Amino acid sequence: MLTLISATPSPFARMNRIALAEKGIPFELKNEIPWHDTTETPNYNPLEKLPILLFDDGRAPIYDSAHIQEYIVQKYADHPPTLLTGDLDTDLKARQILTLSEGLMDAFVLVFWESKRDEDKQSKQWADRQNRKVDGAMKAMNELAKERGSSDYLLGDVLTIADIAVVCAVGMVEFAGLRPQWKEKLPELASYVANLEVRKTFEETRPVMFDLKDGLV
Numbered sequence: 001m002l003t004l005i006s007a008t009p010s011p012f013a014r015m016n017r018i019a020l021a022e023k024g025i026p027f028e029l030k031n032e033i034p035w036h037d038t039t040e041t042p043n044y045n046p047l048e049k050l051p052i053l054l055f056d057d058g059r060a061p062i063y064d065s066a067h068i069q070e071y072i073v074q075k076y077a078d079h080p081p082t083l084l085t086g087d088l089d090t091d092l093k094a095r096q097i098l099t100l101s102e103g104l105m106d107a108f109v110l111v112f113w114e115s116k117r118d119e120d121k122q123s124k125q126w127a128d129r130q131n132r133k134v135d136g137a138m139k140a141m142n143e144l145a146k147e148r149g150s151s152d153y154l155l156g157d158v159l160t161i162a163d164i165a166v167v168c169a170v171g172m173v174e175f176a177g178l179r180p181q182w183k184e185k186l187p188e189l190a191s192y193v194a195n196l197e198v199r200k201t202f203e204e205t206r207p208v209m210f211d212l213k214d215g216l217v
Contacts, residue, residue, distance in 0.1 A: 002025065002028070005051060005054065008207065010051065011169055011171060013065065014206075015098075017205045018202060023076050023079040023083075024079060044061040045063040050063075069098065073161060084161065090155050093155060093162070097155075097162035097166060101137070101141075103133060104137035105172060108173065108178065111134070114127045115127070134173065141170065167197060170193050171193070171197065174193075
């Protein structure tokens with residue numbers, strides 16, 4: 001049995017949860033808050049970040065959502081769906097889109113924590129830079145959604161790691177209310193995301209906020 005250590009609002013872990021569920025791979029979900037003193041995260045990841053995938057057979061844990069996603073795709077290639085297309089160039093593009101999505105998520109996390117600092121300690125330049133990353137990534141995703149034509153998916157007619165990553169990234173922006181008017185500004189992306197969010201594995205993994213202790217920043 002696999003164990004995925006996650007945080008309930010995490011779009012990073014959501015990617016892995018969707019991939020595991022799509023492939024029908026049994027796993028136990030363990031939620032925690034990595035910033036609290038009680039976290040077990042440092043026991044498994046020296047970077048103290050989630051998600052982390054644990055094994056019950058003595059194998060070392062693996063971490064980083066993109067690496068876990070690649071592990072799932074490669075190690076469980078015989079469990080359909082493959083979450084790739086089978087075409088090298090297209091699959092390289094899928095991994096590029098995953099990188100784009102994780103960049104958006106990273107920027108979101110940074111600007112979120114910056115906003116939690118006392119106002120006199122916040123850096124507007126830093127926050128502006130992270131917000132530009134979020135906006136730039138979402139515009140690029142809107143273009144990808146335009147290019148898909150009549151398909152439900154970004155890269156041909158199959159669900160891939162690219163679709164999972166984009167929906168998880170945009171879903172976090174929506175959940176946090178970070179860009180209230182994004183659907184009006186990026187209609188192609190909005191339509192694309194809405195279509196996938198009703199899929200069972202996406203619907204069952206939507207983010208849920210946790211309680212953070214004061215004084216973390």
